[in-house]
Structures are given as C-alpha cells and as structure tokens.
Amino acid sequence: MEDLILVTGGAGFIGSNFVLQSIASEPARILNLDKLTYAGNLNNLRAVEAHPRYRFAQGDIVDRDFLRDLLGREQPRAIVHFAAESHVDRSIHGPDDFVRTNVNGTFSLLEEARAYWSALPELDRASFRFLHVSTDEVYGSLGPSDPAFSEITPYAPNSPYSASKAASDHLVRAYHHTYGLPVLTTNCSNNYGPHQFPEKLIPLIILNACAGKPLPVYGDGKNVRDWLYVEDHCRAIRTVLSNGRAGETYNIGGRSEKKNLEIIGAICGLLDELRPNDPAVPHSKLITFVKDRPGHDRRYAMDTRKIERELNWRPLETFESGIHKTVRWYLEHEDWVRDVTSGSYRQWMAKNYATER
Ligand code: NAD
C-alpha cells in the first residue's frame, strides 16, 4: 500500500480545504477524485495543482468500473469520502441526484473499497481506513431546550438531503458490522469559511450585501445552527483518521449555536466597517423575510464531548474570529466569486427565490 489518501469530492468546499490542509501538514500524497458538478471547482486547488504530492482524477463515485481501476492502480491506505450533493434547498427542488450520489455513490464506493481491502496483505488490511464525512442533519430537529445531539441520538432525517446522508451512514455502519470494513464516520455541524459555494447562507449573505441585493431570511430567521470554521472541521477529520477507533462515529461541532438573524447581523456589522461605500449601508436594511424552506429544521446542536475526550480535538476559531476571516476572504477573492456566480448560479437563484417556491 502507498502512503496515499484517496479523497472524494476534494474540489468542493470542505474537501478542498481538507486537501490544502493535508498537503501542508502531512507527508501523505493526496489523490482527489471529483466529478466536478456545479459545486466542484478546481480553482479551489490552484495552490497545490502542481504539488508533487497532489493529483486530480475526474470521475463519478457511482461508476464502479472506474473506482475498481483507480483503487487497484493507486493502492491508497485510506479513503476520505466527502463527495455528495450537499444543499438542502436543491434536494427539495430535485432529490434524484441526492439519492444517486449520496446513496448509490456511497454504496459503489463501499463495494469497491471492500473488494480492494479484502485483497490486501494482512498488515495493510489492518491499517486501512474508510472515513465517511456526514452531517448533524441526520439526527433531525431539536426543540429550544432539548439536549444537543450525541452519537447515540436516534436518526430522524427530515429533508431528502439528510435522508440520503442518513442512508449512506447506515450503509457505512453495515459494512463494518457485516464485513469488518474499518470505517469511521464523522457527523459535523454547519461549516463556513473560504470556498463555500454562495448558495449557502453565509457566502450568499456576504455577496448579496455587498451588491445591495436583498438578504433572504427564511421564515422568522430564528432557526438555530451550530457553526464551525471549516479548517477546524478538517483538523477534526484528520484527527479521527489518525486516531479514531474503527467502527466508531464522532460528532463534530463548534459549540457555537446561533440564530440565522444573529449570523446575518454579524456579517452586516463587519461589512458596515469594511465596506462603508456599498450601495446599501447599513447593510442590515437589505434583510428581507421570504417564504420558509419546506420542512425547515428548527435547531441543530452537537454534543462534542466524545471527540474532545477521546481524541483531544477542540475548535481553534471562535465564531467571531472565523466569520471575520471568512468575510475578508470573500472580499479579497473577487475572481473566484465572479467565476462561480456566472451562468447556472443565476438560474438557481431565480428558481429558489422566486416568490412561489
Ligand atoms: P460541496 O457541495 O461543496 O462539494 C461536494 C463535492 O462533491 C463537489 O466537488 C462535487 O463536484 C463532488 N461530487 C458531487 N457528486 C459527485 C459524484 N457523483 N462523484 C464524484 N464527486 C462528486 O459539499 P461540502 O459542503 O464541501 O460537503 C462535503 C461533505 O461534507 C458532504 O458529504 C456533506 O454532506 C458533508 N457536510 C457538509 C457540511 C457543510 O456545512 N457544508 C457539514 C457537515 C457535513
């Protein structure tokens, strides 16, 4: 086996941050397998594209022949599986791709990983790992005073997106229980930071606010998410990959619960300071309440004591430091923004924010 990590979905938001951090911090080589959907962007990886320890392979995780050939040829010691359709609103408009990639794609990857792993020499078999990156949304929605989700909270997914992720988590679990495949599952809360596609709340608000466009708030704006800076998530995944116990799941979160209106208020406050000459100042006057997301989960919160206790992981960023870095990143990367907001992005915005959804 090679000192090679196969990363799926490494051209997306979290995957690209993971690739950049891994290349900078460890000796392993990284092979990035990505289909390059609307969410995959090789500009995210410009800093490493010529690095001797980085390579890119375009492909689809549903394609078993492709996966078999790749695994046989490359001999990775681990697979870190990010590839997914990830946006809840898109899953409401069109769930097909979510079942295809998140369920069938994870199944294909598990089947080919199992065949590859079964044929490895004994020592390599023992050290191989399949790390599945999942979400807190599989646990459903919390009331205002419910305790945070723990690793033993029963699954109760509410959207086509979270249901497809829950299905993939169950398959991963079953491959450990039935076949002994050495899997690890991480369930993380909402990420934010550089490279996030501006269909998600934080980058959407930053870009709309700068352009003087409405800041769309679903429902009453009091839905709560637990926010984690993306680099802290990537460090957590690397920690679980190195030291996690095979077969276990680990919850990851920022201990940073915030209502959507608090997030939007924080971004507007930062932009008032950094961009006093924007078309609309104060930026908060652009806040516009719009029709709620169907089935909108009210609150997510993560109990992260297991990963803190067993693996000594903790976030390094506070929400205040992370959101400051994030706003600055979007302001300083106009070319990246221009590239991702052309073409199909405009069609998505028109469709999702039409008066009748
Ligand atoms: P993203 O949408 O930004 O990126 C997904 C990547 O997967 C893209 O590069 C895309 O091209 C690739 N991809 C999609 N379908 C593919 C296929 N069939 N074959 C190969 N590649 C394919 O997603 P993200 O926000 O970076 O999320 C990454 C993972 O982390 C997902 O599994 C998601 O469920 C999970 N997650 C995300 C968050 C969050 O806040 N964004 C939080 C917890 C967990």
Ligand code: DAU
């Ligand atoms: O919790 C982890 C999940 O976080 C990940 O698994 C998903 O991949 C990721 O997309 C994210 O899901 P959310 O639905 O929580 O993220 P999003 O940024 O789409 O929305 C955050 C909150 O903001 C949510 O309550 C909906 C609200 N919202 C979102 C958008 C896009 C708005 O009020 N207006 C908007 O325009």
